[in-house]
Amino acid sequence: MAWCPDPSFSDSTDKRQVKMNHTYGVKFRQSFYSEESWYEINTYGGMVFRIWGILMVIGGVLFVFIPLGDFGALFAIFLVTFATVAVPTIITYAYAGVSSRRK
Numbered sequence: 001m002a003w004c005p006d007p008s009f010s011d012s013t014d015k016r017q018v019k020m021n022h023t024y025g026v027k028f029r030q031s032f033y034s035e036e037s038w039y040e041i042n043t044y045g046g047m048v049f050r051i052w053g054i055l056m057v058i059g060g061v062l063f064v065f066i067p068l069g070d071f072g073a074l075f076a077i078f079l080v081t082f083a084t085v086a087v088p089t090i091i092t093y094a095y096a097g098v099s100s101r102r103k
Contacts, residue, residue: 016043026092030100040099045092056084 018025020038025031026045031038059080066073 018042026096028093028096030096033100037096037100041092041096044095044099045088048088048091048095052084052088056080059084 016039020032020035025038025042028041031041063073063077063080066076
């Protein structure tokens, strides 16, 4: 699975423009169960990553005003960066699992 904090990722997956493939999109096992699963999981994942991408931008702007001489500030930046990738991935994976069980 590959993620890109890129608005075009969220936009193209939200609008169901990307057909099922092994290169682009949310590529959990459950995504490949059917064409409907692919679009449902990618639409949800695109929305989640768009929201977290906005939070990442806001965090980046806020961290401009935090002095970076402190190790705590650098650690906080690392945690926010990690969270903006890990949390939406976990949320989307959980949704994919629930979505696949409903069918």
